[in-house]
Amino acid sequence: MMKLLPKIRFATAWLGGCSGCHMSFLDLDERLIDLAGMIELVYSPIADIKEFPENVDVTLVEGAVANVDNLRLALEIRARSRLVVSFGDCAVTGNVPSLRNKLGVDDLLTAVYHEGPGNHPAGNEPDGVMPQLLPKVLPLHQVIAVDAFIPGCPPDTERIWAAVSALLAGEPVVLNPDMRSFG
Amino acid sequence: MTRTVTIDPVTRIEGHAKITVHLDDDGHVADARFHVVEFRGFEKFCEGRSFWEMPGITARICGICPVSHLMASAKAGDAILGVTIPPTAAKLRRLMNWAQLVQSHALSFFHLSGPDLLLGMDSDPAQRNIMGLIEKYPDVARNGIRLRRFGQKVISLLGGESIHPDWAVPGGVRTPLSDENRSVIRRLLPEALDITGLALDMLKDAFDDYRDEETMYGNFPSLFMGLVTPDGGLEHYDGLLRIVDSDGNVLESGVSPARYREVIGEAVEPWSYLKFPYYKPLALRGLNGDAAPPGFYQAGMYRVGPLARLNVCDFAGTPRADSELREFRRLAARGKLVTNSFHYHFARLIEILYCLERIAETVEDPTVTQERVRANAQVNSLVGVGVSEAPRGTLFHEYHVNEDGILQKVNLIIATGNNNLAMNRTVKQIAQFHINGHKLTEGILNRIEHGIRLYDPCLSCSTHAVGHMPMVVQLLDAQGQLIDTITRDA
Numbered sequence: 001m002m003k004l005l006p007k008i009r010f011a012t013a014w015l016g017g018c019s020g021c022h023m024s025f026l027d028l029d030e031r032l033i034d035l036a037g038m039i040e041l042v043y044s045p046i047a048d049i050k051e052f053p054e055n056v057d058v059t060l061v062e063g064a065v066a067n068v069d070n071l072r073l074a075l076e077i078r079a080r081s082r083l084v085v086s087f088g089d090c091a092v093t094g095n096v097p098s099l100r101n102k103l104g105v106d107d108l109l110t111a112v113y114h115e116g117p118g119n120h121p122a123g124n125e126p127d128g129v130m131p132q133l134l135p136k137v138l139p140l141h142q143v144i145a146v147d148a149f150i151p152g153c154p155p156d157t158e159r160i161w162a163a164v165s166a167l168l169a170g171e172p173v174v175l176n177p178d179m180r181s182f183g
Numbered sequence: 184m185t186r187t188v189t190i191d192p193v194t195r196i197e198g199h200a201k202i203t204v205h206l207d208d209d210g211h212v213a214d215a216r217f218h219v220v221e222f223r224g225f226e227k228f229c230e231g232r233s234f235w236e237m238p239g240i241t242a243r244i245c246g247i248c249p250v251s252h253l254m255a256s257a258k259a260g261d262a263i264l265g266v267t268i269p270p271t272a273a274k275l276r277r278l279m280n281w282a283q284l285v286q287s288h289a290l291s292f293f294h295l296s297g298p299d300l301l302l303g304m305d306s307d308p309a310q311r312n313i314m315g316l317i318e319k320y321p322d323v324a325r326n327g328i329r330l331r332r333f334g335q336k337v338i339s340l341l342g343g344e345s346i347h348p349d350w351a352v353p354g355g356v357r358t359p360l361s362d363e364n365r366s367v368i369r370r371l372l373p374e375a376l377d378i379t380g381l382a383l384d385m386l387k388d389a390f391d392d393y394r395d396e397e398t399m400y401g402n403f404p405s406l407f408m409g410l411v412t413p414d415g416g417l418e419h420y421d422g423l424l425r426i427v428d429s430d431g432n433v434l435e436s437g438v439s440p441a442r443y444r445e446v447i448g449e450a451v452e453p454w455s456y457l458k459f460p461y462y463k464p465l466a467l468r469g470l471n472g473d474a475a476p477p478g479f480y481q482a483g484m485y486r487v488g489p490l491a492r493l494n495v496c497d498f499a500g501t502p503r504a505d506s507e508l509r510e511f512r513r514l515a516a517r518g519k520l521v522t523n524s525f526h527y528h529f530a531r532l533i534e535i536l537y538c539l540e541r542i543a544e545t546v547e548d549p550t551v552t553q554e555r556v557r558a559n560a561q562v563n564s565l566v567g568v569g570v571s572e573a574p575r576g577t578l579f580h581e582y583h584v585n586e587d588g589i590l591q592k593v594n595l596i597i598a599t600g601n602n603n604l605a606m607n608r609t610v611k612q613i614a615q616f617h618i619n620g621h622k623l624t625e626g627i628l629n630r631i632e633h634g635i636r637l638y639d640p641c642l643s644c645s646t647h648a649v650g651h652m653p654m655v656v657q658l659l660d661a662q663g664q665l666i667d668t669i670t671r672d673a
């Protein structure tokens with residue numbers, strides 16, 4: 001009798017990004033159906049578990065670290081995942097979200113919400129609901145240790161498949177040189 | 184003592200948000216709020232860059248609807264150049280825009296809301312996602328995946344990539360459609376049409392199971408806004424802004440999109456990064472310049488997106504979509520509009536059908552493969568406004584440049600933002616219906632979230648607008664008492 005392997009506990013998360021990396025993941029299309037046989041999706045923005053669970057095997061993280069919620073989630077992910085993958089240019093370099101780094105948080109909020117006085121979200125003070133913005137947007141590996149990188153904006157499905165197949169097979173992620181470009 | 188229940192994060196939507204429900208001593212819902220907690224300050228850092236770069240940069244606002252930003256940005260660029268783009272380029276842009284509506288609506292219906300509709304609002308949260316759907320209903324899940332794939336495929340056949348294609352540019356598009364790629368689209372169409380027909384049947388069958396949802400998932404009067412063709416048909420790429428009320432009265436029959444500031448204002452609240460756009464004439468009516476009372480802008484609440492577009496148009500313009508539209512209209516009393524946000528799902532499927540029919544029509548157009556697809560010009564106007572209908576509603580890009588095309592100012596109103604007031608009203612309505620006095624369950628919280636999923640919000644998109652719009656700011660003290668209201672005009 002064939003012995004069924006236990007499913008890999010798999011998670012995806014998004015921090016400060018545009019969701020494009022997740023959309024590229026969904027572009028795996030019918031390969032998702034194969035994947036469903038191999039993994040248990042234990043946490044993801046496209047699923048409903050609200051707390052990042054314990055004992056996760058692999059987590060793909062899209063997006064840069066932009067506010068304290070992102071920071072907290074990144075630390076939880078590191079503490080509870082065996083392997084963490086920096087997924088897409090925003091996670092790998094800070095990419096588009098980090099373009100705000102040359103501007104101060106206060107100036108930015110004032111410019112975006114109004115030039116006069118008023119009550120937009122405080123941005124850099126905790127109020128219990130709205131997360132404080134970090135003074136600078138950071139790539140993931142500046143906040144937590146990362147085990148593999150998948151660059152691209154977004155990484156195309158072939159890169160994702162190459163990396164995910166390696167991870168599921170318990171092998172190191174080695175992308176071909178043409179799969180290591182940004183943009 | 185009052186108590187606050189927080190849903191954090193709201194899942195199966197695009198972007199970062201929380202919902203808080205405020206309960207009074209008796210466990211009744213006093214208020215409920217939808218908080219958008221992300222902020223990237225996009226438009227501010229675009230200042231100083233060239234408008235030529237904007238389609239590529241603004242596409243990165245959102246990975247679900249990059250094409251909408253591409254379209255609105257390229258159209259704002261066309262206006263700065265002062266050109267009429269070649270007819271083939273316009274047809275190709277429309278083609279890509281329809282393809283995006285198909286993929287984004289399929290994602291919303293199958294991948295994001297499908298788990299609620301098919302597995303059940305109270306089903307096991309560990310399974311209530313696309314993977315769970317694949318296990319329980321593999322055929323339905325496969326159909327959803329394939330329908331979304333159709334849209335993504337057409338986008339990549341035109342633009343080279345399915346996400347963030349670098350294709351539409353000020354003046355037109357970079358590459359024409361090859362004969363070969365046209366045949367690929369033709370070949371893929373029948374399956375996409377079949378799947379859409381099945382999805383429509385499935386949703387109608389499900390109506391019986393969702394009687395409650397039909398009556399109170401965002402069921403209230405409001406205004407509706409969307410683009411229409413000059414003769415009043417359904418439109419997604421160009422056209423005029425129409426605004427109607429739920430009794431079917433037309434408040435604005437056809438505003439040129441470049442004049443959008445005359446009809447839309449934006450309010451700000453300290454508990455969300457998402458602004459609250461409102462229809463100015465109605466919100467300001469009767470004030471005669473007096474200080475505006477708190478929350479006055481609520482009166483200008485309007486909805487956008489699939490439900491609104493089907494409500495504002497006189498007809499769709501393709502045979503199958505028009506026949507579905509007749510059925511959709513029967514959901515409301517004669518002459519009234521469909522005011523129930525639960526029917527965003529139905530409207531979304533009708534729009535998929537419409538887009539597929541339009542794509543089928545357009546690929547048969549003998550001129551669609553012509554090679555003249557780009558007009559060349561320099562800066563001829565220092566202001567450009569580009570508007571399109573994104574999957575979630577009307578999207579505005581407004582650019583101010585100098586003679587060299589360097590951006591001095593950028594204003595965006597993003598589709599989802601337009602629905603902010605309605606989304607807040609919806610979560611409160613659902614919370615009141617389900618919670619009042621009852622014990623809170625995970626399923627109830629999921630229902631409240633479903634209220635947000637109806638609007639299929641795209642929050643990465645929504646929190647970047649620079650406020651040079653007319654705006655109202657209310658100053659409240661710690662007890663929430665209004666101290667002052669400041670109104671600033673454009």
Ligand code: SF4
Binds near residue numbers: 155
């Ligand atoms: S890397 Fe690109 S596609 Fe991925 S989240 Fe960032 S901007 Fe979006």
